[in-house]
Amino acid sequence: MTTNRPTGPTTPTPASALAPAPVAVVGLGPMGVVLAETYLRAGHPLTVWNRTAARADDLVARGARRAGSVSDAVAAAEVVVVCTKDYESLYEAFGDIEVPEVPGRARPLVVNLNSGTPEEARTAASWAADREFGYLDGAIMVPPPMVGSPGAVFLYSGPREHFDSARPVLEPLGDPRYLGPDTGLAVLYNTALLEMMYANMNGWLHAAALVGSAGVPAADFAELALGWFAPAVLAPEGLRAGAGDLDRAEYPGELGTLRMNLNALDHIVRTSREVGVPDDQPRLMREIAExxxxxxxxxxxxxxxxxxxxxxxxxGAAR
Ligand SMILES: NC(=O)c1ccc[n+]([C@@H]2O[C@H](COP(=O)([O-])OP(=O)(O)OC[C@H]3O[C@@H](n4cnc5c(N)ncnc54)[C@H](OP(=O)(O)O)[C@@H]3O)[C@@H](O)[C@H]2O)c1
Incomplete structure (x- = not known):
């Protein structure tokens, strides 16, 4: 798909729907390996690079090409998917990279799927611009076994034209969602969703520890807590219905007040202490309500x- 193009373009190459575009995957941890396997299955010519070269052996045995350096990987691909630990490791991996202009081939598009902060993502976009790479930031919202399935949501932010041109390369990984031109949006959404995950997880774990103080196995408690309470009382539909209230800053207290909830939070703190379960988590929630x-x-x-x-x-202003 790199033939018949004008010479010397400086914008990323549109990924063609006609032939799978050559892709490079930089970073072969548990997630990078699965991304690479997915591209092999989808028929993309694949080049791989990892700091610890041996991690590429299995992929090479299955048809991937091993790059001797990141610049080798970048030179071989139209889209470079980076999946290292964080933004710092992206810079370390790329080093002082210099990718020569290839007549007839556009500068590659770097799709960075590392974790970090929104400001780190925006800085990476400037870093890429300085090197004349196209840049799209992304976040993987699923664990490795889900990659490649229709329910695997990947979030992207950055220039819309990069997302549109890369779409055929992004689609094999799952369900690509474009959030907007602000490069920081994908990791901002990612951290917000992860915060929801950890808050939910810790709520369940602390609750199981509270009930466990009376000798109740977590599996027994799960029947009520996860079988009934979570879907009935913490139902996503209810939270979704209340989202408009957040936007309107409307919080009518007729059916229950924050003061009443503060009382309940105080009971959780005192119960934790009484049964010998750490009270730091409910104390924080009580402080927030206070x-x-x-x-x-x-x-x-x-x-x-x-x-x-x-x-x-x-x-908003609700008082
Ligand atoms: N695994 C998951 O469930 C999951 C889910 C969603 C998102 N993610 C994201 O995907 C990214 C990769 O995650 P992961 O699970 O594969 O493992 P990871 O431990 O976060 O990253 C391992 C990869 O980063 C490379 N790396 C680390 N420091 C480096 C450096 N200074 N220079 C060059 N390469 C460096 C490692 O190379 P070596 O092999 O040489 O050490 C390896 O390829 C992370 O940003 C993570 O947040 C992971």
Missing amino acids: RAVAAGYGDLNYLAVFETFRTAAGS
Whole structure:
């Protein structure tokens, strides 16, 4: 797909739907290996590079080409998928890379799937621009076994034209979702979703420890906690219905107030202490509710805590 193009273009090559584009995967940890395997299965000419070269052996045995250096990998590909530990490791891997202009071939597009912060992603976009690479930032929202399945959501942000041109290379990995031109958006969404995951997970783990203090096995508690309570009381539909209230900053307290919830949080702290389970997690939640009450939201419903979380840029006024 690199033939018949004008010489010396400086923008990334549009990935053609006619033939699978040559792809490089840089970084072959547990996730990078699965990305590379997915490209092999999808028929993309694949070049791989990893700091520890031996991690590429199996892929090479199955048809991938081993690059001797990152610049070798970049020179061989139209789209370079980077999947190392973080942004710092991206810079270390690429080093002082110099990719020669290849007549008839555009500068490659770097699709960076590392984890980090929004500002790190924006800095990486500038780093790529300095080297005349196209740059798209991304975040993988699923564990390795789900990669390549229709439910595997990958988030992307950066110039829309890069997302559109790379789409045929992004689609084999799962369900690509474009979030917007701000390069930091993919990792911002990623960290927000991960925060939800850890908060939920820790809620379950601490609750299981509380009940476990009375000798109840987690598997027994799961029947009620995960079989009924989570779907009935913490139902995503309910949270989704309340999302509009967050945007409107409307938190009517007729059915229950934040002050009442503060009382419940105090009971969780005192119960934790009573049964010998660490109380730091419920103490933090109680402190958050106390702060909201002190800010004047006590007679509104619990969602008014959002007013103490949101940044000045997105602030509402609910008191
Ligand atoms: N695994 C998951 O479930 C999952 C899910 C979603 C997103 N992710 C993201 O995917 C990325 C890769 O994750 P992973 O699970 O494959 O393992 P990882 O431990 O986060 O990353 C391992 C990879 O990074 C490379 N690396 C680390 N430091 C380096 C450096 N200074 N220079 C060059 N390469 C360096 C390693 O090379 P060596 O082999 O030489 O050590 C290896 O290829 C991470 O950003 C992670 O957050 C992972």
